[in-house]
Amino acid sequence: MNIDLSRRGFLKLAGAGVVATSLGSMGFGEAEAQELALIRPYKLATLNETRNTCPYCSVACGIIMYTKGDVHQGQADLIHVEGDVDHPTNRGTLCPKGAALKDFVTADTRLTEPKIRRPGSDRFEPITWEDALDKIARAMKDDRDENLVQFNEAGVPVNRWTTTGFLAASATTNETAWATFKVVKAMGIAGFDNQARV
Amino acid sequence: MTNSWTDIRNTDLVIVMGGNAAEAHPCGFKWVTEAKAHRGARLIVVDPRFTRTAAVSDYYAPIRPGTDIAWLMGMIRWMIENDKVHWEYVRNFTNAAFIVKDGFGWSDGLFNGYDPETRSYDMSEWDYVIGADGFAQVDMTLQHPRCVWNLLKAHVDQYTPEMVERITGTPTDKFLHIAEMIGETAAPDKTMTSMYALGWTQHSKGSQNIRGMAMLQLILGNIGMAGGGMNALRGHSNIQGLTDMGLMSNLLPGYLNMPKESEVDYATYMSTRSFTPLRPGQTSYWQNYPKFMVSFMKAMWGDAAQPENDWAYHYLTKLDVPNYDILRMFELMNDGRVNLYFCQGFNPLLAFPDRGKITSALSKLKLLVTIDPLETETSRFWENHGEFNDVDTASIQTEVIQLPSTCFAEDDGSLTNSGRWLQWHWKASTPPGQAKLDTWVMAQIFLRVRELYRQEGGVFPDPILNLNWEYADEGDPTPDELAREINGRALTTVYDTTDPTKVVVEAGKQVLNFSQLRDDGSTMSGCWVYSGCWNEDGNNMARRDNADPSGMGVYPNWTWSWPLNRRTLYNRASCDMDGKPWDPSRMVIEWNGEKWVGNDVPDISPTAKPQDVGPFIMNAEGTSRLFSRAMMRDGPFPTHMEPFESPVPNVFNAEMRGNPVARVFEADVADLGTSEEFPYVGTSYRLTEHFHYWTKHNRVNSVLQPQFFVELSVQLAEEKGITNGGWVRIWNKRGSVKAKAVVTKRIKPLICDGKTVHVVGMPIHWGFTGNAKKGFGPNSLTVFIGDANIETPESKAFLVNIEPSEEPVA
DSSP states (O other), rough: OOOOHHHHHHHHHHEEEEEEHHHHTTTTTTTHHHHHTOOOGGGGGEEEEEEEEEEEEBTTTEEEEEESSOGGSSSSSSEEEOOOOOOTTTTTTOOTGGGGGHHHHTTTBBBBSSSETTTTOSOEEEEHHHHHHHHHHHHHHHHHHHHOOOTTTTTOOOEEEEEEEEEEEEEEHHHHHHHHHHHHHHHHHHHHHHHHOO | OOGGGGGGGGSSSEEEESHHHHHHHHHHHHHHHHHHHHHEHHHHHHHHOOOOOHHHEEEEEEEOTOHHHHHHHHHHHHHHTTTOOOOOOOHBBBGBBBBBTTTOOOTTTEEETTTTTTEEOOOOOSOOBOOTSSSSOOOSSSSSSTTTTHHHHHHHOOOHHHHHHHHHHOOOHHHHHHHHHHGGGGGGGGOEEEEHHHHSSSSHHHHHHHHHHHHHHHTTTTTTSSSSSSSESSSBHHHHHHHTOOOSTTTGGGBOOOOOOTTHHHHHHHHHHHOOOTTOOOOGGGGHHHHHHHHHHHHHHGGOOOOGGGGGGGOOOOOSOOOOOHHHHHHHHHOOOOOOEESSSSHHHSSSSHHHHHHHHTTTOOOEEESSBBBTTTGGGSBBBTSSSOGGGGGGEEEEEEEBBGGGGGGGEEETTTTTTTEEEOOSSOOOOBBHHHHHHHHHHHHHHHHHHHHHHOOSSSHTTTOOOOOOOSSSOOHHHHHHHHOOSSSOOEOSSOOOOOOOOEESSSSGGGGOSSSSSSOOOOOGGGTTETTTEEEEOOOOOOTTTSSSSSOTBBSSTTTTSSSSGGGGGGGTTTTTTTTTTGGGGGSSSSSSSEESOSSOTTTTTTTOSSBBSSSSBBSSSSSOOOTTTTTTOOOOOOOSOOOOOTTTTTTTOSSTTTTOOOHHHHTTTTEEEEEEEEEOOOTOOOOOTGGGGGGHHHHHOOEEEEEEEEEHHHHHHTTTTTEEEEEEESOEEEEEEETTTSOOEEEETTTEEEEEEEEEOSSSSSOOOOOOGGGGTOOOOOOOTEEEEEBEEEEEEEEHHHOOOO
């Protein structure tokens, strides 16, 4: 649904196949056909394209992400990122950050498993998602039960939990923001902020 | 932004002050280049440094960090004195004609009603005189001595060009040259756009900096116009979205706000939110507050929100202080009063001021949870990295859980850019290892906590047990489901308010937009300003028609902008009192005798007659405000205030330090330095090759800008024996950092009040994780004090000392 005019299709159309056909129809011989058969197809033509926007600053430039494999059908690895020429704001251009986006997605320091650092320890050790989430939920429940200010001195229900705080990421989507908002505010966490504050 | 990035092409004059768009927003800045090349637009840059934006400007002037208000008030004074005022606009579209109570006044740098004990003003006199008819009194001739216009004239009178130079260091001749350029845009058919960013927000009076320029733009008639406006460039890709969605201590979605504990019930809460029009016939659109509020409460708590229980009003937290902002939370944490803290895509160890205090505070937590695609300094705050993070690991008892999340390439969803465009994006690649979507993480945490409350009971479980969580897979809500919830739908059939036989929207259907929301519980909507983003037409945020029928860069069918797909806010103000465009060649909308039509969605009721209804429909006045009544804690007009750490005293009141009503924690007072000990002004900024602390994880960006450096003038370097490329130490009472010195002509000493002021510039991008060389950030040195209204820390102006040094030891 995101690709009205497939540039990949266009490249294929403009590639070796069409040229060979038209050359053939013009009466060129065997030698040319053999030569054409050796021309490597444009590398990006074999990849999947997805429209996205740059996650850095708030200009929100359009980008095209080229992946080997289809993310909806198994593994898809990012090969290349370029500016989206159809995007009205950046018209295909990118800055030194956007142009190097692939390095962020594939950085050596991307996190790949949950980890825990025990009190006083000098290292992280792996923990399963199940154990990590159970531990977090337990800590939240215990802290909330112990410290939630349910009523103030005047007896007004205030549902105020100040011993736990949450910083939300302003590089996440609005949809993530809404899910985060619901959970954090429903629990009564008062110390809630995002990068807009700094 | 009131306008959009692509609208900048329509401008005649760009002023970049409090920002550095060529460097920090390069592809958006191309529209400035476009306006210069194709419209003959000119570019002014006012900045402490000769930035990359300044390098392509038509005119540049230096300014001392933290003195923008004096500069802007001086500019307003010059416009009034030289009759560079868009009179019809000022008279009709601002509150210039409104009469103010007799008690309001200003002297010795302070407004009336200041109480040094509570560090606050009694604001009761900062308001209009209300007549017997219940409306604010006005004098359309602007002759009344107490009308806003005359009070403004008196207020800005002291900011002569000479006084501006004395405070800001901007030489008088440069100031006057810029004044001439800006003054030209007072013509009805000329516009100026203001582009600003954190250079204006990161001050203890940041909100007043922005007000100062907004007032200037109103006096020139540049708000609502194509190529005009107040354009906040903003930082992160969805910082606009998270603000709109209300992910802050004091906010609810769509600029509704959290109740205070003095608002003991829903009726009391609503009583201060009635928004009765202050002039006859005005829209005062916030009168619809109850519709948006009830629809939000239904989105949160569904059937548990009923009229009988005040729409579950008591499920909401009631604040006992204005804000549990980040500074307050880290103050509490450092006091041992916070046990658990979550950082979702956030790196406070480098982002928050006074890093020493941040480390100390984090060390007192029981549990820190980080959720991020990358390593962060915060998640490893306990790890010793020599001088770069000199902590005693064994003594830190905080448990840290580091959760790996996906990044933009691996999820679907919308981001709201600074021009308010909600742009949908699609996932392209597979997350690495066990990295998970943030939505999944939040759902999993929520379901586990809810389950514990179901099994064990506990303290006030109701808001958790009753949270509306209707997703096909409870453990993994999809972006589509969440976006549809944000837009809102009819819970029961909604009928026309004037004709009860007419169905507006069937039960279960998505509402068209917020005009269909109701306060009777028949509709729900997560965020009313976003209503319209995903209605029965489908996902409007995914629209990709880049046609531009007007040729003005409106792109009406490209994605979707809030509110109501409107691209230029206050666009009614682009026309005169008869509804004719001030500049027919750049028509945004116009009145055709029956209704408003044109190239954008009108920012007014389509049939509101131009002579009757004012353009600023959100305000009870129907006008904009040159005088902001009691809406800001530090005054109805911006007044000059020095930074908390300043090289010179406030010329109006030498006793006054910083913003007199900004919150200062007792524990931080001793760490404030004076210019005797720390003679130089530090300021912080970004580079074009880096984005905050993420891109040091990228090989390409780390090669482009590998290492922390500071910039200083040739003169200061000579004075201190600092060589270009040599090591320096920069320090104050809060911390000490080492950096490579870049000795440059881009920063020049300023003369303020007869004193030479040197500025030391510090980019923000280095830490101890990632691919770049280990380094420091300016936040080791910045002040733990925020803006008096919204608590954004004063990271753009602080005092330091500097000396030649040796390479730090890792």
